[in-house]
Amino acid sequence: MSYENNTKLLNDPDFKVVYRDFEERLIEKIQKYTISNAKDLYPRLKTKHYLAHGSYGLCPDVLLNCYREWSLDIEADPAVFYYRVLYPYLIRSIRVLADFINTKPTNVFLVPNVEIGIASVLQNYSGRVCCFDLSYQAVVNQLEKFDLVKIPLPALGKEAILDTLREFLQNNTVKLGIFEHTTSPTGIVMPIKEIIEICKSFGVDTLIDGAHGIGMISLDFQELKPDYYTSNFHKWMSSPRGCAFLYVDPKHTVRPLISSWGYKLGPWNEFIWQGTNDYSAYLAIPLCIKLFKQLNYIERNNSLARWTGNILSRAWNTKTLTNDYASMVTLTLPKNLKADFDLHDALYDRGIQVPVFVFRNVRMMRVSIHVYNNKNDVVVLGRTVLELYGYPSDYPGYSALLEAKL
Incomplete structure (x- = not known):
């Protein structure tokens, strides 16, 4: 392994993407799929109506097979793999990913x-940081060691969010703002480009938690221009788990949590080797992007989620939490006409997986839409909630669901 050679390969203008034999075979399989038969990519899925993709993702067999082939290749000769095979293919993954999100490797x-x-x-920051009060708790837990200010968001519309942030920064000095691109569990797509621009105008760095970013929202870092952005591949790109990326504006320097053999050889060399791990999920990135481009599902998923919000809010006589959502829509639930019970478990017993939670003292449901979902999943969910909550058969909501164009 030569870090000097790896760095040259990262910037080599003549670099070509090379696929191994097993990858070529898997690419041939990928080319047989469209949205119409995409559910066949997930033969292991046992839950009949799985509407919880946003929780942990779901990996299709073709990408699981890619992951396994790489893992098996390691065991053929680990010394050869780690010294001679791994790094060029890691660089391939980084270059393919960088091209996909429009930035430099x-x-x-x-x-x-x-x-x-x-x-x-x-780990590069100290002092005051800020986030919105609906930020993901696991991220907020990391911020507790700082002088953390949570910005209350009483209203969730785009202009209200931006006005609240602008007013806060006019009256407070912070070094770093941490903001979700899509909130969890509420599924709100934040006006992140405008948030970044406002922060820049006040000299505040931005770290964007894009856990639900890549694969749900088109990302172009030449346009977005955050200071930092990190996103999971296992969510909406459906990769094997243990695969994410961190984008860093070149004016900043970030080092990994572990100092290994690349220490002091520049950030990129410090990140590429983090001990003897199984890097197979990283190596599957090119095929993951191949599958995404084959199915081209962002607009389709977002459109179906919009339909979902409209039909369920009408059937339940409730409303969506916000109009700013993509592939996940959060709705308030109808009034329960029966004694209280665990709705999530009751739905699961009927073959439906979907998260139910309380947000600001209101019981809500977040419905995720991915390539294996269709309108029938949504209609079944809508009808089952009404039945479980005790609505009589002549309730108008049932008619709204029956009239839905499947």
């Missing part, structure tokens, strides 16, 4: 998950 670092990406950035 030197701005992209592979990390196991978003929380590690965030922790890597935070």
